[in-house]
Amino acid sequence: RKEVEQDPGPFNVPEGATVAFNCTYSNSASQSFFWYRQDCRKEPKLLMSVYSSGNEDGRFTAQLNRASQYISLLIRDSKLSDSATYLCVAGEYGNKLVFGAGTILRVKS
Amino acid sequence: DADVTQTPRNRITKTGKRIMLECSQTKGHDRMYWYRQDPGLGLRLIYYSFDVKDINKGEISDGYSVSRQAQAKFSLSLESAIPNQTALYFCATSQVRQSDTQYFGPGTRLTVL
Numbered sequence: 001r002k003e004v005e006q007d008p009g010p011f012n013v014p015e016g017a018t019v020a021f022n023c024t025y026s027n028s029a030s031q032s033f034f035w036y037r038q039d040c041r042k043e044p045k046l047l048m049s050v051y052s053s054g055n056e057d058g059r060f061t062a063q064l065n066r067a068s069q070y071i072s073l074l075i076r077d078s079k080l081s082d083s084a085t086y087l088c089v090a091g092e093y094g095n096k097l098v099f100g101a102g103t104i105l106r107v108k109s
Numbered sequence: 110d111a112d113v114t115q116t117p118r119n120r121i122t123k124t125g126k127r128i129m130l131e132c133s134q135t136k137g138h139d140r141m142y143w144y145r146q147d148p149g150l151g152l153r154l155i156y157y158s159f160d161v162k163d164i165n166k167g168e169i170s171d172g173y174s175v176s177r178q179a180q181a182k183f184s185l186s187l188e189s190a191i192p193n194q195t196a197l198y199f200c201a202t203s204q205v206r207q208s209d210t211q212y213f214g215p216g217t218r219l220t221v222l
Contacts, residue, residue, distance in 0.1 A: 008149070034210075043199055043213035044152070087151065094159070095140060095203050096167075097211060101151035 003027055003098045006088050010104035013078050021073045021103045023088030030098070032091030033064050035073050037084045038102065044087055047073075078107045112136045113214035115200050121220045128187040130217050132200030140203045141183040142211065143167075143175060145196040152199065158183055190221040 006023040013019050025033075033050040048055060050062040050071055061074040071088055088100040113134045122128055132141065139160050144152040154167030156175040164177055172194060176184045187194055200214040 002151075004151075041197075041216075041218075043215050045213070046210045049210075094157075095206075095209060095211070096142075096154060096157065097152075099144075099151040099153075101149055 002101070004088055004090050004100035006086075006100040006103045008101060008103060010106050012106045012108060015078055015080060015107055015109050017078045017107075018074065018076045019078055019105065020075075021086055021088070021105075023071045023100050023103075025069050025071065025088075025090040025098070027090060027092065027098070028069065030090040030092055033071050034089040034091065034097070035060075035062055035071075036087040036089055036099075038087055039084050044099075047086070075105075078105075080107050080109060083107045111215065113200060113202055113212055115198075115214040115217050117217060118215065119218045121222065122190055123222050124189075124191055126190050126221075128190050128219065130185045130187075130198055130200075130219070132183045132185070132214055134181050134200075134202045134212075134214075136202055136212060137180075138202035138204050138212075139180065140205065141177065142201040142203075143173075143183065143185045144199045144201065145169070145194075146199060146216075147196050155185065155198075187219075187221075190219075192221045195219060195221045 035047040036044040037047045038044040050064045054063045059076045085102040142157040143155040158177045198217045201211040203211045
């Protein structure tokens, strides 16, 4: 079983749609959580950190449920430029990151 | 200029050859990491280093070795490359605090024939 599991997609959505990604993590000792974005053949870049209280950054909202070991990302008003692979990440002791395999998002006009 | 650089960006080699991938950073971070990425598997940690004298194995270190030549430099070696080491390799850096972001280099695409 993978430590961080995500639906690989692809999610094909029209511009302006709201889309939600979910992921689960298996290590209850994980201490930090993130969503990274990766464009095709490029390096991953931090999109946002995820907290139990939830956090919002413009059109993006991330949520953590520690009891269920579940992380979510909501993207509102999707743009063409949001097309990418979204990586769910759990951080362990020593700043080691465990990555999910990623969810592909394709936003179409 | 990029904060984290990797050389080479692309490399094709043959089975049995020794390969070195290099990573340099200008961010002043103490921690450096090597990952490989394969389709459907996500990024997996090969080795990581918390400072020049501290090197640790990651999830998939077999067949790889590393050298931390300085705070800013962290090299990954494949002593005898094999085809299943064909992958996209990323170097990353971070600061000391637990929740700090990791910053990735642009990646090295390695093909072993």
